[in-house]
Amino acid sequence: MDWKLDPEAQSVLDMVREFAEREVRPRAHDIDETAEYPEDLVRKMAELGLMGIPFPEEYGGAGLSYVTFALVVEELCKACASTGLIMDVNISLFGEPVWLFGTEDQKQRYLRPISTGEALGALAMTEPEAGSDAASIRTNARREGQSYRLNGRKIFITNGEKADFYVVTAKTDPNAGSRGITDFIVEKSWPGVSFTTHYEKLGIRGSTTTDIVFDDVEVPAANRLGEEGMGFKITMDTLDAGRIGIAAQAIGIARAALEEAVTYVKERRQFGKPIADFQGIKFAIADMATQIEAAQSLMLQAAYLRDKGIPCARESAMAKLYAGDMAMAVTDQAVQLFGGYGYMREYPVERHMRDAKICQIYEGTQQIQRLVVARQQLAALS
Amino acid sequence: MKIAVCVKQVPDTTARKELTDDFRLNRASLDSVLNPFDEYALEEGIRQKEAHEGEVAMVTMGPASAEETMRKGLAMGADRGVLITDSALAGSDIWVTATALAAALRSGGYDLILCGQESADARTGLLPGALAEHLGLPFLSYVQKLDIEGSQLRVRRQLSGGYEVISANLPAVVMVVKAINEPRYPSLKGIMASKRKQVTKLDAGGLGLEPASLGIAGSRTEVVAATPRPAKEPGRMLTEPPSEAAKLIADFLAENKVIA
């Protein structure tokens, strides 16, 4: 595997670092404090062309690799985990399935505008009674001539209400289990679509999380994504790619915490010297750095496979599992190294710790990642 | 309108710099970037082009590796690059640098030549003036606002207590200050398009310059010594009670003419 980026990807990363450092990071504290959706930063990301990185230029994207996309997510999340997530979800949870499974017409109508940033996308899968058990959804779509009637309720949807377009999972055959699920592209503005609860959260507070109710929404058959019954497969494939983005988010958050910690331990003096002089502190820093880079290797490996079109369910689950736990441990350690100051809102490490937690929950909890890895592992040995 | 922007490749501003035995900057070990001041000149060039049509060419004199740093400017929106590079130019002082740049610019038919305020490494701020002199063109320095109407240029020159308005005929050489604009980030589109943009390389022969008039041989100045800045003296820690410490600080500031 060759990790060296080509010159264009490197230039993109250089630009994103500068943008993240100068425009995004200074805003992160306030975005968290006020739970404000960073409308202006989303617009700037769109102007820079960051909303469609891995999609072909003819669909408004930049035609760059998934590796590049993941590294950009990492840099943005290092500056502000909420801002990075908005772009990550747009691309990996909405753009990817439309790009891979959409018709030419769907790509023109939906992939292009979310890539150029004229519109925003999201994925609505989770329901009150169907989280980890995603096949047990109750939202249903009934065929009526040239359209479907969609009814149901989704919860915890990232980019909810801000997104213009949603990939929605629904049952078209209630008796066929996961094979009875079909995906649809639904527009926010359609009659019957409404956004109910807006959640107050522990972390990633600048990202919106809402419930969506579909009340007899008429969805044209032309908006069905893939064939009837393919929805579960499409969504699982979407999550294979999506988890790479969450791993990248976790790594970005952890890197930010490590950077803060390194600066702090060199400045903070106790017992007559900088605390960085104590071996106990040095070991902590060494472990944090090592864990971050191990997570990066897993993340890059999964992204590389995705670029090559090689199935990466196992690798992306491993990357998300390891990176999520790593980010939790590293941010916890960063708070510890700051002592009492780390517990205070004035310092960013407590925010990093709150932001890190979500990486162990969404796009499949850590337990679900283990199930994915184990399933593949056991199948390989039998 | 044909616009040329003079840009210099400089060591990354955060890099630690070392001098060679003959007091030149050891550039081999350093990461290079586009001189940050020149991004303002480039941004202004791109904005003027967007307003008046035409093209923006970046012109630089430097090592062959400067092509890499020019890519950022091409990604921001410059149309093409001109790189003057020749081993005979090593060790050139301001006079020679201006001679070489003037030679490349003279034949280009440029209406407007933009420069940054200073380079982040040598920082003389003299090159733009020297360049105007070599080209026999009007020179407008420390410009914070630039308007073009027909063949006329109207600028605001930044002064310490305000500004003055000056006009001149095009073509002219203009040195801009940071206040003039906010340079854009290269967009992904710009970065992808920059691959296809041309950087033309010119050597001394191509510019019709005699090797003897270049480099160390042609330079009219010579660096005879270079001394690193002495290390910063440690600060003084006041342990007096706050009211006394405040008075000591006030006295210290007054002594050093920071406050009256």
Ligand SMILES: Cc1cc2nc3c(=O)[nH]c(=O)nc-3n(C[C@H](O)[C@H](O)[C@H](O)COP(=O)(O)OP(=O)(O)OC[C@H]3O[C@@H](n4cnc5c(N)ncnc54)[C@H](O)[C@@H]3O)c2cc1C
């Ligand atoms: C901030 C936020 C944003 C989100 N964004 C989106 C979004 O954009 N789109 C979307 O569709 N969803 C989204 N979700 C939903 C998220 O993916 C689910 O919350 C997650 O998959 C877990 O489902 P659940 O909450 O129902 O938990 P449950 O599935 O009820 O799990 C409860 C606990 O049981 C464990 N568990 C469940 N099954 C097993 C098992 N078989 N073996 C062992 N342990 C098990 C889980 O790991 C967990 O610890 C979001 C959630 C949050 C919090």
Ligand SMILES: Cc1cc2nc3c(=O)[nH]c(=O)nc-3n(C[C@H](O)[C@H](O)[C@H](O)COP(=O)(O)OP(=O)(O)OC[C@H]3O[C@@H](n4cnc5c(N)ncnc54)[C@H](O)[C@@H]3O)c2cc1C
């Ligand atoms: C004896 C001597 C030997 C030197 N040897 C070398 C050497 O070997 N290599 C070396 O790199 N420097 C060398 N220098 C430094 C070099 O002469 C100056 O860097 C150069 O003349 C420009 O001056 P400056 O950097 O102070 O630019 P300033 O006058 O501070 O720059 C103002 C603006 O002029 C433009 N500009 C400046 N330099 C260039 C350039 N090269 N190309 C295009 N536009 C430019 C930019 O728009 C810039 O913002 C030497 C100097 C001396 C005195």
